Amino acid sequence: MSEILKVQDLSVELQQKHILSDVNFSLYSGEILGLVGPSGCGKTTLLNAIAGFVDFTKGQVIIDGVTISSSHSVPAEKRNVGVIFQDYALFPHLTVKKNIAFGISKLAKQKQQQRIDELLTLLKLTEQEQQYPHQLSGGQQQRVAIARALAVRPSILLLDEPFSNIDTRLRNSLMIELRALLKSLNISAIFVTHNKDEVFSFADKIALIHQGNIIQYGTPRAVFDQPKSWHVADFLQIGSWLPITRNGDKISTALGEITTIENTNINEQQQVILVKPQYLTLSSAAPNCVVKHVSFTEQGYHYTLSSINQDDDLSFDELSFYSDTLLTIEQKISVILEPHEYQLFLKPCHQ
Amino acid sequence: MISRVKYPVWSATSWLIALALMTPIAVMFFSGIAANSDTFLHLWRTVLPDYVLNTVLLAVYVVVLVILFGVPSAALISLTNLKTRGVLRWLLLLPLAMPAYVIAYLYTDLFDYAGPIQRYLRALFSWQSPADYWFFDLRTLTGAAVMIALVLFPYVYMLTRTAFEYQDQQLVKAARSLGLSSRQCFFKVTLPLARPAIAISASFVLMETLADFATVQYFAVNTLTTAIYDTWLEYGELSTANALASILMVMVLLTVAAEYRARAHQRHQSKNKQTSKVRISLTTRQHIIGGIYCWFLVIAGFLLPFILLVDMAVQYFEQTSLAGLWHAGLNSLEVSIYVATVATLIAVLLGLYRRLSGVKNCAIPLQISGFGYAVPGTVLAMAMLATFGPLDHWLNDVAKWLEVPMPGLLLSGSLFAIIFALVTRFAAIANGTIASGLTKIPKSLDQAPASLGVSKWQSILTVHLPLLKSSIMVAWLLVFVEAMKELPAVLVLRPFNFDTLSTQVYQMISDERLEQGAIGALFIVLFGLLPIIVLNKKE
Ligand SMILES: Nc1ncnc2c1ncn2[C@@H]1O[C@H](COP(=O)(O)OP(=O)(O)O)[C@@H](O)[C@H]1O
Ligand SMILES: [Mg+2]
Numbered sequence: 001m002s003e004i005l006k007v008q009d010l011s012v013e014l015q016q017k018h019i020l021s022d023v024n025f026s027l028y029s030g031e032i033l034g035l036v037g038p039s040g041c042g043k044t045t046l047l048n049a050i051a052g053f054v055d056f057t058k059g060q061v062i063i064d065g066v067t068i069s070s071s072h073s074v075p076a077e078k079r080n081v082g083v084i085f086q087d088y089a090l091f092p093h094l095t096v097k098k099n100i101a102f103g104i105s106k107l108a109k110q111k112q113q114q115r116i117d118e119l120l121t122l123l124k125l126t127e128q129e130q131q132y133p134h135q136l137s138g139g140q141q142q143r144v145a146i147a148r149a150l151a152v153r154p155s156i157l158l159l160d161e162p163f164s165n166i167d168t169r170l171r172n173s174l175m176i177e178l179r180a181l182l183k184s185l186n187i188s189a190i191f192v193t194h195n196k197d198e199v200f201s202f203a204d205k206i207a208l209i210h211q212g213n214i215i216q217y218g219t220p221r222a223v224f225d226q227p228k229s230w231h232v233a234d235f236l237q238i239g240s241w242l243p244i245t246r247n248g249d250k251i252s253t254a255l256g257e258i259t260t261i262e263n264t265n266i267n268e269q270q271q272v273i274l275v276k277p278q279y280l281t282l283s284s285a286a287p288n289c290v291v292k293h294v295s296f297t298e299q300g301y302h303y304t305l306s307s308i309n310q311d312d313d314l315s316f317d318e319l320s321f322y323s324d325t326l327l328t329i330e331q332k333i334s335v336i337l338e339p340h341e342y343q344l345f346l347k348p349c350h351q
Numbered sequence: 352m353i354s355r356v357k358y359p360v361w362s363a364t365s366w367l368i369a370l371a372l373m374t375p376i377a378v379m380f381f382s383g384i385a386a387n388s389d390t391f392l393h394l395w396r397t398v399l400p401d402y403v404l405n406t407v408l409l410a411v412y413v414v415v416l417v418i419l420f421g422v423p424s425a426a427l428i429s430l431t432n433l434k435t436r437g438v439l440r441w442l443l444l445l446p447l448a449m450p451a452y453v454i455a456y457l458y459t460d461l462f463d464y465a466g467p468i469q470r471y472l473r474a475l476f477s478w479q480s481p482a483d484y485w486f487f488d489l490r491t492l493t494g495a496a497v498m499i500a501l502v503l504f505p506y507v508y509m510l511t512r513t514a515f516e517y518q519d520q521q522l523v524k525a526a527r528s529l530g531l532s533s534r535q536c537f538f539k540v541t542l543p544l545a546r547p548a549i550a551i552s553a554s555f556v557l558m559e560t561l562a563d564f565a566t567v568q569y570f571a572v573n574t575l576t577t578a579i580y581d582t583w584l585e586y587g588e589l590s591t592a593n594a595l596a597s598i599l600m601v602m603v604l605l606t607v608a609a610e611y612r613a614r615a616h617q618r619h620q621s622k623n624k625q626t627s628k629v630r631i632s633l634t635t636r637q638h639i640i641g642g643i644y645c646w647f648l649v650i651a652g653f654l655l656p657f658i659l660l661v662d663m664a665v666q667y668f669e670q671t672s673l674a675g676l677w678h679a680g681l682n683s684l685e686v687s688i689y690v691a692t693v694a695t696l697i698a699v700l701l702g703l704y705r706r707l708s709g710v711k712n713c714a715i716p717l718q719i720s721g722f723g724y725a726v727p728g729t730v731l732a733m734a735m736l737a738t739f740g741p742l743d744h745w746l747n748d749v750a751k752w753l754e755v756p757m758p759g760l761l762l763s764g765s766l767f768a769i770i771f772a773l774v775t776r777f778a779a780i781a782n783g784t785i786a787s788g789l790t791k792i793p794k795s796l797d798q799a800p801a802s803l804g805v806s807k808w809q810s811i812l813t814v815h816l817p818l819l820k821s822s823i824m825v826a827w828l829l830v831f832v833e834a835m836k837e838l839p840a841v842l843v844l845r846p847f848n849f850d851t852l853s854t855q856v857y858q859m860i861s862d863e864r865l866e867q868g869a870i871g872a873l874f875i876v877l878f879g880l881l882p883i884i885v886l887n888k889k890e
């Protein structure tokens with residue numbers, strides 16, 4: 001696989017504010033990268049920097065072999081980067097057909113027509129050819145936006161929250177369809193979302209952004225199994241947090257003592273372990289938790305538990321736990337943590 | 352972000368245009384305040400206190416009156432179940448089409464000693480002479496204020512009505528749920544929330560009042576505008592006229608500052624017109640009083656003068672010089688087409704510059720160019736003379752030196768000065784219309800063409816201009832009509848023997864023979880109706 005995009009030490013400042021600092025990552029041909037992170041972390045800015053809508057102060061971006069840096073900028077229209085905008089940005093005064101033809105007006109008429117027909121068929125828009133954007137449904141509008149971007153044969157496609165305007169009920173099937181389409185055309189794409197479910201089902205690679213930095217990059221599986229920091233695990237809601245204390249070799253939690261974990265240097269910050277729900281089981285021992293909230297999900301009952309003892313260093317109050325057994329609110333229960341390879345994190349102070 | 356010089360030609364053009372538009376005003380203002388202190392002292396000892404007092408009094412009276420006319424009518428139309436509110440809604444806008452000096456003339460004709468009302472009363476009560484009875488005299492400062500207020504109150508009505516209609520209904524519902532009656536609600540919630548809108552429209556009226564020339568001139572009320580006009584055209588004292596214009600400018604600047612403050616307070620408006628609204632039910636008595644009030648405003652501000660004008664036009668048709676009318680009409684058309692076209696082009700250029708250039712401070716040219724709307728026509732005229740007069744002299748000197756024919760008053764004595772002045776005055780109207788058209792284009796449409804490999808210039812041609820088409824047409828029309836109606840600047844700047852419809856009508860009015868210019872006046876009114884129709888359609 002060849003590298004289609006390489007971002008090196010990219011920094012962006014807007015109105016004297018650091019928005020992105022030293023971002024590094026690569027995208028391989030045909031790969032879909034999901035950028036995730038909380039609102040305002042700089043995802044759109046990163047796409048804008050790649051597409052050429054904001055200038056960067058430092059670093060470089062190499063698109064399909066062409067190097068762009070702050071001293072050697074290439075205007076947006078010369079970068080050959082396709083963009084699917086959050087609101088699709090369809091031209092309201094043009095028909096579907098003319099929207100798709102917008103970027104290829106320099107091609108010969110016959111060639112244009114051929115490409116438009118291909119895309120109309122591919123994206124199931126043949127019926128809508130002569131309609132205007134406002135006459136289309138949200139899903140159809142999205143497909144027009146995709147057809148329009150693909151018409152110019154971009155080297156990469158950038159999609160900014162492509163599913164945020166789609167009904168939640170339709171979202172999943174649209175995601176599957178779009179992914180299949182991108183894969184069948186072998187298109188390299190970066191897509192942005194602040195929804196962790198979307199990124200896990202859509203992306204080949206994940207980049208998690210926090211305060212203008214990529215804090216983890218990898219396959220969804222790798223990120224899920226080995227989150228690198230508290231922020232990653234917390235944002236992706238990989239599990240819940242259980243505080244620990246150490247006394248020599250002895251490590252205690254509110255759910256009992258656990259076997260040794262690798263001894264990271266002792267720090268003033270509070271240490272917590274990541275607990276994935278599959279490692280928790282109900283037992284008949286003396287109660288150690290209280291049920292605080294119950295919700296019903298397709299995986300059975302989802303309980304939020306807090307420790308019975310609320311005023312020591314080991315107390316917790318938002319432990320996620322799934323079970324088929326019906327429990328009631330304020331019921332005191334016993335939960336055991338099954339031994340496994342524990343993952344230790346430092347909890348940020350101000351959280 | 353590293354700031355680089357992007358689009359140097361576009362930037363330079365935008366800044367140059369904006370600065371060029373403001374230069375004459377600055378030149379006039381500085382040469383005005385730099386006038387030798389003797390001029391000021393002399394003015395101050397003689398007429399200035401009177402002029403300033405009259406100007407201020409007129410402004411205060413007009414503002415009080417437009418609020419009295421505009422706010423209750425807006426409340427009645429938008430908040431109550433007043434009968435006929437459907438037609439009144441737009442009828443109340445029509446007075447805007449009437450020039451104040453025209454209704455001043457018509458009402459003077461109607462109410463003066465020789466007019467039909469007093470004749471009828473004399474016949475009825477067998478009075479012989481003016482000593483036998485008292486009758487109000489319209490030709491006073493108060494009379495002028497009433498005339499001006501009758502045609503300007505629709506600004507207050509329009510903005511206040513919009514404020515009422517777009518108010519967040521949740522706030523009213525909250526107040527009702529907290530136990531306020533609908534009446535208390537109006538005074539404690541609805542009206543206070545509309546206060547910024549009232550203030551903005553009142554300051555707008557204030558600017559128009561400060562700019563009024565013809566009404567006060569006709570009523571022989573001495574204000575700063577009439578003083579500027581007289582000192583320049585009667586006595587030819589340019590520096591005194593400049594000094595007076597600078598004083599008027601200071602008053603205008605104060606008004607602009609007030610408006611600016613009012614705008615800063617304008618919030619609480621929701622984006623959408625609130626339809627599911629419970630209207631206040633009026634009692635029969637309130638219905639009658641409210642109905643009479645609104646209909647009085649419509650009749651006094653538009654219907655009656657309009658009928659009088661039509662009647663005059665028909666009766667004196669024989670005596671009207673159609674050739675003169677035709678000539679003046681063509682001149683008006685020529686001036687207005689130039690002004691509208693130039694102002695719209697500038698608005699599109701500066702609007703797109705601000706929107707698309709991505710250059711630092713790209714909004715400033717647009718802001719600078721919009722300032723002229725506050726400057727009275729007489730002041731603008733003085734500004735043109737103060738700037739282009741010396742320039743013409745210099746050109747003539749150069750011509751003499753080069754031994755080529757001298758161009759004469761190439762700039763200050765030609766259509767150039769008129770068009771320059773009117774573009775300065777009405778640029779803001781075009782700017783505002785284009786700007787509001789631009790805000791309706793989503794930001795992503797600016798970037799989409801580039802992502803498809805299309806250059807910025809190409810995208811302006813294929814995306815922005817087509818989407819702005821209707822805004823461009825509306826902007827052109829609004830400026831066209833305003834240019835058609837504008838009087839004082841044209842009056843001062845017009846070349847010898849050059850008449851437009853408005854100067855011709857004004858001339859007839861000062862000669863007390865509007866009868867012969869009634870058709871011209873009707874044209875002005877009918878043109879004035881166009882923007883009202885457009886505004887009404889836009890809703
Ligand atoms: N034009 C701008 N000028 C200044 N700050 C901006 C601008 N655009 C975005 N920002 C700031 O940059 C940060 C990142 O914004 P953005 O990239 O839109 O975040 P995201 O898409 O991840 O929600 C935010 O704090 C935002 O306020
Ligand atoms: Mg975003």
